[in-house]
Amino acid sequence: MAREDIVVGLDIGTSKIAAIIGNTWQGDPEKIEIIGVGITPSEGLRKGVVVDIDLTTAAIRQAVEAAELMAGVEIGSVYAGIAGGHITGQTSHGLVAVSGEGHEIKQSDVERAINAAQAISIPVEREVLHIIPQGFVVDNQDGIKDPVGMSGIRLEAYVHIITGAVASAQNLLKSIYNAGISVEDIVLEPIASARAVLPKDEKWMGVVLVDMGGGTTDTVVYKDGALHHTAVLSLGGDHVTNDIAHYCKITPQEAERLKRHRGCALVDLVDQNDTIPISTVGGVRKPRYITRQDLAEIIQCRMEEFLSLIGQEIYKSQLLVPAGVVLTGGTALLDGLLELAEQTFPCPVRIGYPRPLKGLTEKVNSPIFSTGVGLVLYGAMERYSEPKRTFIKGTNVFEQILKRMKDWFQDYI
Template sequence: MARKDELIVGLDIGTTKICAIVAEQTDSGIDVVGIGTHPSRGLRKGVVVDIDATVASIKQAVEEAELMADCEITSVYAGIAGGHIRAFNSHGVVAVKDREVRESDVKRVIDAAKAVAIPMDREVIHVIPQEFIIDDQDGIREPLGMSGVRLEAKIHIVTAAVTSAQNIVKCCNKAGLNVIDIVLEPLASAQAVLSDDERELGVCMIDIGGGTTDIAVFQDGSIKETTVLGLGGYHLTNDIAVGLRTPFNEAERIKKKFGLASARYLAGDDVISVPSVGGRRPREVSRKILCEVVEPRVEEILSLARGEVMRSGLEDKIPSGVVLTGGASALGGLGELAEEIFEAPVRCGIPSHIGGLQDVVRSPMYSTGVGLVLFGLQQQTGGQTSRFRIRDDSIFGRVKQRMRDWFYAEFS
């Protein structure tokens, strides 16, 4: 088993599937050399609720990817999502020491912007610089070496519940894997499906998965807003199962085969056979009724997503429109409905910026997995973190320190 050192592995721990993508670094970027997927049974709304079931699925997915890539996987970039994710923008200002911005000034200004109270039960996952401002000159991306006396930084901070992050690390460790870093899933998906032009002009990416809908808004080339909603394709299937009184597996099949985002998009009306529960006879149901069951939920998801964009005051700042991705974005008519709700152009995003077995991963459900690999590549070539930093050490270390502080404050 060779090539271990040049490989980057993304592990997307999703609500419906766990997927490991192995990629090899090349001169021009990365080539996908292996992929393994396995149904996920231990998550709800993007959060681990059953460690043993999740570990078993991770092992299966990783084994499959190892076989395909003929390698041994030891370290991964893992995704994190769920309703516990909170993101906000912050701002810091410092005086430039020698009238020329040096690395220490950049570090100080980011530290100043980071100096916000984070509750004890939350962990900072990402600190992403949006722009720097030097003496009233804004829009600076690379401040190093520039002259000035006052340096400001605008940053985007993403936090997650400590326990949820720990559970992801724990599952990976139990499956025999080190976690190099934990990456927010909407950021990973955006990395895989958005073009530089879109990010520059302003775009909203919506990844509709099984249990979560991840939203990321970019403008002027930087991230402005990230949100994770606890709703996804699972809820559509569940509505169909309840509404048409059919088993969950059948509801899933019917959704994929006959589902449409709105009954208005139906050309004619067909009749579909819907299996019943408890050994009763299958029933004939009009396809219009199926679509009427699906429509309110799809509308709810898209309207909530639009609400998030409006809440952040960015609805006029996304001329590139909306990019839909994630497994559930394959639902027929979703693009049209999203165009109506957002009143903006909509396209379907599939993973790009990769080589190798790209045909295998050219599906919206692999956006996060491919994005994790691209994120890993960026980190390793950008040298932002040391390659073998093991995230769990820092998380557990910090938790222990916080408990110690609390103990002394309480009892001394």
């Protein structure tokens, strides 16, 4: 297999770091094959943001080595995910006059319109991460995806601009770079997850993807095939675990075990006579018991808060989403969450698994791997797209990456 066929997705999450190696077979999306998966617990992040570079670097190295061993290849570069409460998205609009012969719209006019839409003021401590065109309007005719070749006098571009804190992006890049790995691109995690989980038709109809991890809950809304709304909330499954530890007076490890194996997000679904023994801190006192209903009440209370905040984001987007809400990320595995979400949202809800690929697909067949698999799909598409982006390597990697992210890109669906 040729080295340029290898694309690696590196999901640096609050709970785990996952390195997923894909063989892209010259970019044919039907042939992408998962050939290596490495996963390690993550300890250097809080709420999706790197707070300890050394711990993060060590975990990245471990995950990458495990994936390399499985695949029998050496990794040189990765596509990495970024998230955290510092991320914000906004839609902007740019207008230009088309002055060429016959008023035929050229690629350069499209670029001018997109550049005009980028003229928004961004504070110095923030950086543009993605610029994603949503659609174009030619002489008041809207809903145009590719205006090149059309005739018109006024060309308007609508773009979704995602920004994040420079320091957070730099710490993420530093952690990867210190592990001896180059970065080909940083991708907003829910955009990557959407690539793995959402089929094209859902993106056209209108759909909400919610990636509920350990430290962040990322919400993106797609409509007419384009990204229209982004929100990253600093809330995740770790809050549920902490609630259980607090109310039951047990260690976070015990609370995590209880949540995963006996937890339920909907009180009505559990038997009121079902009791669970819980070990006390230090294990010296008499064993205690809680009912499964009490445990479910703690979880439901927190999950109702999450779902209500997600509902607010959907409302803010002002979009109709007939394809409903797709829940992914590790917290989507919580028993009873689907039923609670169905009671909360007035639209269909499903749990999103990464779409099956070839190779070791069963190893990544969990909502936990949606971001990692999506990064491989994103990387494969970008690697073989035109115009080719330059490979980033060298010492001033931060500047190069951040500069390149200012380029707009088509969020291929």
